[in-house]
Amino acid sequence: MTDVVLRNISKRFGSVEAVxxxxxxxxxxxxxxxxxxxxxxxxxxxxxxxxxxxPDSGSVLIDGEDVTRDPPGTRDIAFVFQQxxxxxxxxxxxxxxxxLRSPARRVPERLIKKRVEQTAELLHVSSKxxxxxxxLSGGEMQRVAIGRALVRDPAIYLMDEPLSSLDAKLRAELRxxxxxxxxxxxxxxxxxxxxxxxxxxxxxxxxxxxxxxLLQLGSPREIYENPADSYxxxxxxxxxxxxxPAHLVPDVAMPDGTEMLGxxxxxxxxxxxxxxxxxxxxxRVEHLGEQNHVHLEYKGKMLVTLADPHxxxxxxxxVELRLKHPLYFDAAGRRIPAVIQ
Amino acid sequence: xxAIAKSNAHSIVEASPRAKAIAGTIxxxxxxxxxxxxxxxxxxxxxxxxxxIAYPPKVFFQPTLEGYVNLFTMRxxxxxxxxxxxxxxxxxxxxxxxxxxxVIAGPSKVVPRFINSLIIGFGSTFLAVFLGxxxxxxxxxxxxxxxxxxxxxxxxxxxxxxxxVAIPIYLMYRQLNLTDTRLGMILLYxxxxxxxxxxxxxxxIDEIPREYEEAALVDGYTRLQALRKVVLPQAVxxxxxxxxxxxxxxxxxxxxxxxxTSGEAQTMPPFIPFIIGEGGQDWPAVAAATTLFVMPIVLFxxxxxxxxxxxxxxxxxxK
Numbered sequence: 064m065t066d067v068v069l070r071n072i073s074k075r076f077g078s079v080e081a082v083x084x085x086x087x088x089x090x091x092x093x094x095x096x097x098x099x100x101x102x103x104x105x106x107x108x109x110x111x112x113x114x115x116x117x118p119d120s121g122s123v124l125i126d127g128e129d130v131t132r133d134p135p136g137t138r139d140i141a142f143v144f145q146q147x148x149x150x151x152x153x154x155x156x157x158x159x160x161x162x163l164r165s166p167a168r169r170v171p172e173r174l175i176k177k178r179v180e181q182t183a184e185l186l187h188v189s190s191k192x193x194x195x196x197x198x199l200s201g202g203e204m205q206r207v208a209i210g211r212a213l214v215r216d217p218a219i220y221l222m223d224e225p226l227s228s229l230d231a232k233l234r235a236e237l238r239x240x241x242x243x244x245x246x247x248x249x250x251x252x253x254x255x256x257x258x259x260x261x262x263x264x265x266x267x268x269x270x271x272x273x274x275x276x277l278l279q280l281g282s283p284r285e286i287y288e289n290p291a292d293s294y295x296x297x298x299x300x301x302x303x304x305x306x307x308p309a310h311l312v313p314d315v316a317m318p319d320g321t322e323m324l325g326x327x328x329x330x331x332x333x334x335x336x337x338x339x340x341x342x343x344x345x346x347r348v349e350h351l352g353e354q355n356h357v358h359l360e361y362k363g364k365m366l367v368t369l370a371d372p373h374x375x376x377x378x379x380x381x382v383e384l385r386l387k388h389p390l391y392f393d394a395a396g397r398r399i400p401a402v403i404q
Numbered sequence: 405x406x407a408i409a410k411s412n413a414h415s416i417v418e419a420s421p422r423a424k425a426i427a428g429t430i431x432x433x434x435x436x437x438x439x440x441x442x443x444x445x446x447x448x449x450x451x452x453x454x455x456x457i458a459y460p461p462k463v464f465f466q467p468t469l470e471g472y473v474n475l476f477t478m479r480x481x482x483x484x485x486x487x488x489x490x491x492x493x494x495x496x497x498x499x500x501x502x503x504x505x506x507v508i509a510g511p512s513k514v515v516p517r518f519i520n521s522l523i524i525g526f527g528s529t530f531l532a533v534f535l536g537x538x539x540x541x542x543x544x545x546x547x548x549x550x551x552x553x554x555x556x557x558x559x560x561x562x563x564x565x566x567x568x569v570a571i572p573i574y575l576m577y578r579q580l581n582l583t584d585t586r587l588g589m590i591l592l593y594x595x596x597x598x599x600x601x602x603x604x605x606x607x608x609i610d611e612i613p614r615e616y617e618e619a620a621l622v623d624g625y626t627r628l629q630a631l632r633k634v635v636l637p638q639a640v641x642x643x644x645x646x647x648x649x650x651x652x653x654x655x656x657x658x659x660x661x662x663x664x665t666s667g668e669a670q671t672m673p674p675f676i677p678f679i680i681g682e683g684g685q686d687w688p689a690v691a692a693a694t695t696l697f698v699m700p701i702v703l704f705x706x707x708x709x710x711x712x713x714x715x716x717x718x719x720x721x722x723k
Contacts, residue, residue, distance in 0.1 A: 165624035
């Protein structure tokens, strides 16, 4: 049973608080994704676990052991960097073998060969082992970079936006592969990204992080359906969630203290005018094939929702809005969990 | 296809044939101007004493190895009678010398001087690059208090001509018994070169992303192992370029060599101008010495030229 626990970790760089009092535990075999914008402290969190940075306070436990002051090499971890992870002076084979050839590890060359070949197989780069690392396509490079971590069997794999430098198609492909590999190996992974799709598709649990603070930790469904606050709600969903001040919709029943309504596309239906009080004007209709994005204005606020592409809606038209179980937030942005029927 | 060819003809990136021709001519002209003196020296080494100083200068001449023989030997003049009584010459150079009524008295000092140059030149280059690499790595990677001031201080040692400190150094060296020692010259050239090495190499190492070493650290390598396995192989270009610059300086250095060496540790630069023959400078011998002296640098540069070229353009294009 290996798991990684962060206890009240804080780290500042000069006047910048990169990580604030962050606690997190990653259980054995779990795929945890830290989701947040750049500069939120995601990468710093990974580097603290890896030992590439020392926390100002708090502790890091791997497999129940306090490793806070240990050098990176003695912690049982593997790190996939965002970029620059392949050594340009080595072949693909040597790149994959590099972690195993560490003087601290002393793996016999015969075993190294076996591990490298297995890993290459897993990542579909077997035919490229003799290539120079610089002679690979972007997708192959990134697969080999991930392979450099997978040749070992560490307590935890730390991955820092490993797919962010790839184009959308490759990203989608590798996303699936990575999840497949994780399930196959039963690997424990802490993965950092700003891409909500990566978080939603791969994670067993998502941690939403902002300004160095962990705002909420839970399963993708939990985070999406029960966000702790308006920021977490805004991180997930395409098109993003609409916010509407409560005073603009006086006729809608809502819990006490509600200051803001969070309306995801599935909470907002539009239809022909039928005597309702919520009337908005369509500004623009974006046709995306299987669905339409309808941009509409309600009392000076722009809202976006999805609509059936066959529903006849045109710009300039007035439509009636129907809210279905929106999210309620108080003045501080915290969610009020009550559901009004 | 022809449309593409046509568009290329007017490309603002591709040079026009005329521009290429002009550029080529300038380069060739420059090459000729720079190589000509070198060729003249190589040729002079094969001239006789009188051909070497003939006016107008002789382009075509009867080649002789006198210059080289004179460079490597010490000779004494004898009367023709004495020479006639000697047993016949055993070697071709004995014969050559006797034609001028001289006999070989022993080897000249050129070989030990050349060895001094090799030891001092390559020794100080190795030390400067070795120390420079370590210092540059530290400046590049660690948070060093007053790093910028220290770097400026290191650079400032190059802001005056080295000879400006010749007298203090001479006095220091006399106190420390370092005058006319190889160790002294190695230390001196290292001190001068290390500032250049630190600055050049810091630039190269800055370009190598930290992530490479961090990956190695995470994989269980120590920092020193990571430096050796990851940083150095990628800094090879910079190290080679720096080594060439350092070697050229210490190989050619004249002023300190004249001041601080006279016997034991004398290098080639102060030795060459004082190769005296009968009635003054022995120009063919001087030219022969110069030819031999230039060789190692030419060889070293040719061997490392790939790195040198890459070194010059390194960092200009961000990958």
